[in-house]
Amino acid sequence: MAELTLVIGNKNYSSWSLRPWLLLKMLSIDFDEVRIALFTADSKAAISQHSPSGKVPVLKHGNVTVWDSLAICEYIAESHPKAWPQEVRARCVARSVSAEMHSGFPAVRQELPMNCRLQLDDYPLSEDVQNELQRLEAIWTDCRREFGAEGPFLFGRFSIADAMYAPMAIRCYSYAVDLGAEAAAYRDTLLALEPMREWMAAAEEEYSSIERNET
Numbered sequence: 265m266a267e268l269t270l271v272i273g274n275k276n277y278s279s280w281s282l283r284p285w286l287l288l289k290m291l292s293i294d295f296d297e298v299r300i301a302l303f304t305a306d307s308k309a310a311i312s313q314h315s316p317s318g319k320v321p322v323l324k325h326g327n328v329t330v331w332d333s334l335a336i337c338e339y340i341a342e343s344h345p346k347a348w349p350q351e352v353r354a355r356c357v358a359r360s361v362s363a364e365m366h367s368g369f370p371a372v373r374q375e376l377p378m379n380c381r382l383q384l385d386d387y388p389l390s391e392d393v394q395n396e397l398q399r400l401e402a403i404w405t406d407c408r409r410e411f412g413a414e415g416p417f418l419f420g421r422f423s424i425a426d427a428m429y430a431p432m433a434i435r436c437y438s439y440a441v442d443l444g445a446e447a448a449a450y451r452d453t454l455l456a457l458e459p460m461r462e463w464m465a466a467a468e469e470e471y472s473s474i475e476r477n478e479t
């Protein structure tokens with residue numbers, strides 16, 4: 265049994281769960297996974313056995329319980345400092361864009377929920393969503409240009425900032441969001457990661473394994 269246990273929701277829908285899950289995978293940290301089906305009559309009770317907030321994800325490590333995706337990523341960074349960029353200015357920007365993702369983008373969250381199994385050719389976007397997507401594109405493009413010289417990620421090497429934006433890559437793909445060349449290349453970098461493919465394949469398989477019996 266691994267020392268760490270990450271409690272997550274459905275891979276198809278739980279964008280918050282994907283973030284620390286991807287970080288652990290990209291850092292090659294061993295962990296056990298407990299997956300709880302969301303939106304069922306039993307979900308609340310099952311989640312509350314693990315989570316003080318009644319939400320997933322939750323990380324358990326010995327007598328430590330950490331909830332909320334960004335707090336979990338920060339906990340992982342305490343023992344893996346390279347989870348954040350090493351240079352102070354890059355690290356400040358990485359923390360800022362991660363916090364912005366965590367607390368912002370309400371229209372995208374509301375109107376373009378993550379659904380890994382969805383792949384539309386075209387989708388009408390409200391003005392609020394368009395404005396937020398412009399901001400998303402600016403973040404991806406600016407970070408890549410200013411800090412991305414040493415690799416394909418926002419700050420070169422993979423960091424917590426990439427984990428925070430991974431669900432946005434899936435949304436852009438699912439809802440056929442038109443992106444400029446640099447942002448599209450970054451989206452594709454995230455989607456091509458081995459753990460992202462593993463997550464998407466598991467999301468595909470969930471329909472028959474944990475969703476079909478939902479109420």
Ligand SMILES: N[C@@H](CCC(=O)N[C@@H](CS)C(=O)NCC(=O)O)C(=O)O
Nearest residue numbers: 273278279280319320321332333334
């Ligand atoms: N801010 C939290 C959001 C967590 C959250 O909303 N999780 C959803 C699943 S993606 C959840 O647990 N929903 C179950 C419920 O509200 O009953 C985080 O970053 O972890």
